[in-house]
Amino acid sequence: MSILRPFLARVIRHGQLTVLSPDGSSESFGAPAAGYPEVTVRFTTRKGMRRIILDPRLGAAEAFMDGEMEIVQGDIMELIGLLRANTPWDRGAKLKDKTALGEWIEGVKTRLNSINRRRSSRANVAHHYDIGNDLYRLFLDSDMQYSCAYWPRPDMTLEEAQAAKKAHIAAKLALAPGQRVLDIGCGWGGMAIALAQLERVEVLGITLSEEQLALARERAAAAGVADRVRFELIDYRDLAEREVGGFDRIVSVGMFEHVGAANFETFFRACANLMTADGVMLLHTIGRFGKPGATDAFTRKYIFPGGYIPALSETVAASEKSRLIVTDVETLRLHYALTLRQWYARTLAHRDEIVAMMDERFYRMWTFYLAGATAAFESGGMGNYQIQFARSRHALPLTRDYMAEAEGHYL
Template sequence: MSILRPFLSRIIRQGRLTVVAPDGAREEFGRPAPGFPEVTIRFTSRRGMRRILLDPRLGAAETFMDGEMELVEGDIMELVGLIRMNAPWDRGAKLLDKTWLARRAEWVKTRIGSINRQRRARANVKHHYDIGNTLYRLFLDDDMQYSCAWWPRPDMTLEEAQAAKKAHIAAKLALASGQRVLDIGCGWGGMAITLAKLEKVEVLGITLSDEQLALARQRAEAAGVADRVTFELIDYRDLAAREAGRFDRIVSVGMFEHVGAPNFETFFRAVANLMTADGVLLLHTIGRFGGPGSTDAFTRKYIFPGGYIPALSETLAASEKSRLIVTDVETLRLHYALTLRQWYARTLAHEAEIAAMMGDRFFRMWCFYLAGATSAFESGGMGNYQIQFARSRHALPLTRGYMVEAEGDYAAR
C-alpha cells in the first residue's frame, strides 16, 4: 500500500486519480464522474511521495517543480482541479484538516510576512514583476493586463475581455474632462493610457517595478498621450505625503493584494488624503469569500511574498476608519477563472521559450501557480471584488444608470 493511500483516499471521491509508484506499482483513487477529470501521475522517487505527505501543499508544488512527480495522463491543471473539485469551498468542504495550532501558525506567518514597509514592499514587487517583461508578453493580452478580465460573453477573446474590463472600470469612475486621475499599481500602463484615450483626463500611474515603469513610459509615448499620462516609481504612502487632495479619481487594479492586512488602514487613509472632497475610488481586487484567512506557503515562498488576499469584511472595515463611503460593490465570481485558463493555455503554447529563458523548474512552477489559482476561483474560496468608494455622498449620481450608459459608450470605442 502506498504511503499516500490514507491521504488520497480521504480526498479523491469523484473523478479518477491513478498513482504510479517508483517501483511501478499502481493505485487508483475515486471513481469516474461526469465533469471530473481522470489523471495519472508517476513518482520518480519515494522522496517525492514523502514530501507531499509531510506538507501536502508546498510539498506537492516542489515535487512537481523538481520533476519527482510527472503527469502521465492529464496535466497539472487537471490534477489540481480534480483535488479542489472534491473539496468545494461553497459546500463547506476542506482540502486539509489542520489543527487549530497549525491554522494559527499560518495566520501568524501571513501577518508577519505582509507587514510590507516601503523597502520590503519594493523587494516583494521586484520578486514577481521585475523578472522580465518578455515573460509577461508571452501569456498576457496585447495590452498586458495582469488582472481579472471581464467576460460579458463567454466567446470573447482574452483581448476583448480585457478591453471590456477596462471599459467596465472606467464607467464606474464617472470620468469627466479635466479630472486628475491616479492609478495605484499601474502595471505596464494599459489602464492609465486607456483612461486618457476615453476621456480628456490627466493620469498619474505609480508602480514599484522598474521593468513596468520603463515600458509604461514607452507605451504612453507610442500612444501619443505622454502629455497627459505620466508614470512614477513611488510608494503610495510617499505619494500621499506629497500630493494631498490632488486627485479627483483614483483607480487601483490588482494592487491591494500586495498591501498586506497590517497596512489596510494605512492604504485607505492614504487614498482618502490623496482625493479631492468629491473624489471617487474604484478598487479592483482579488478577495476571499467568507472571513479573513492566511496565504498558503507556496504562494508566500514562490509567487507573491508579502501578499495577502483580503476578505470583503476586513477590506470594508479598514475603509471605514477613513470615513470613505462604499457606494457600489460588485462580486466577480468566475471571471478570473476564465482569465487564468487563457493565461495557462498561452503559457503552455510558449513552453519552449519560457523554459529556455527561465528554466524548466520555473516553467513548472508557473504552471502550478496558474493551475492552483484557477482551481481556487472555480472551486475554492476566491473571487474578485470591484468596490467603489466616495468621500462625499453627493459625489455620484443616485442610481447606477450612469455606469451602464458610460460602459456602452466606452465599449463601442
C-alpha cells in the same frame, strides 16, 4: 500501499487519480465520473511522496517542480482541478491538510510576511514583476493586463475581455474632462493609457517595478498621450505625503493584494488623503469569500511574497476608519477563472520559449501557480471584488444608470 493513501482516499470521491509509486506499484482513488478528470501521476522518488505528507500544497508544488512527481495522464491543471473539485468551498468542504494549530501558525506567518514596509514592498514587487517583461508578453493579452478580465460573453477573446474590463472600470469612475486620476499599481500602463484615451483626463500611474515603469512610459509615448499620462516609481504612502487632495479619481487594479493586512488602514487613509472632497475611487482586487484567512506557503515562497488576499469584511472595515463611503460593490465570481485558463493555455503554447528564457523548473512552477489559481476561482474560496468608494455622499448620481450608459459609450 501508497503512503499517500490516508490523504487521497479521504479527498478523492469523484473522478479518478492513479498514483504510480517509485517501486512500480499503483493505486487508484475515486471512480470515473462525468465532469471530473482522470489523472495519473508517477513519483520518481519516495522523497517526493514524503514532501506531500509533510505539506500537501507546498510539497506537491516542489515535487512537481523538481521532477519527483510527473503527470502521466492529464496535466497539472487537471490534477489540481480534481483535488479542488472534490473539496468545493461553497459546499463547506476543505482539504483538511492542516490541523487547527497548523492553520493558526499559517495565519501568523501570513501576517508577519505581509507587514510590507517600504523597502520590503519594493523587494517583493521586484520578485514577481521584474523577472522580465518578455515573459509576461508571452501569456498576457496584447495590452499586458495582468488582472482579472471581464467576460459579459463567454465567447470573447482575452483581448476583448480585457478591453471590456477597462471600460467597466472607467464607467464606475464617473470620469469627466479635466479630472486628475491616480492609478495605484499601474502595471505596464494599460489602464492609465486607456482612461486618457476614453476621456480627456490627466493620469498619474505609480508602481514599484522598474521593469513596468520603463515600458509604461514607452507605451504612453507610443500612444500619443504622454502629455497627459505620467508614471512614477513611488510608494503610495510617499505620494500621499506629497499630493494631499490632489486627485479627483483613484483607480487601483490588482494591487491591494500586495498591501498586506497590517497596512489596510494605512492604504485607505492614504487614498482618502489623496482624493479631493468630491473624489471617487474604484478598487479592483482579488478577495476571499467568507472570513479572513492565510496565504498558502507556496504562494508566499515562490509567487507573491508579502501578498495577502483580503476578505470583503476586513477590506470594508479598514476603509471605514478613513470615513470612506462604500457606494457600490460588485463580486466577479468566475471571471478570473476564465482569464486564468486563457493565460494557462498561452503559457503551454509558449513552453519552449519560457524554458529557454528561464528554465524547466521555473516553467513547472509557473504552470502550477496558474493551475492552482484557476482551481481556487473555480472551486475554492476566491473571487474578485470591485468596490467603489467616495468621500462625499453627493459625489455620484443617485442611481447606477450612469455606469451602464458610460460603459456602452466606451465600448
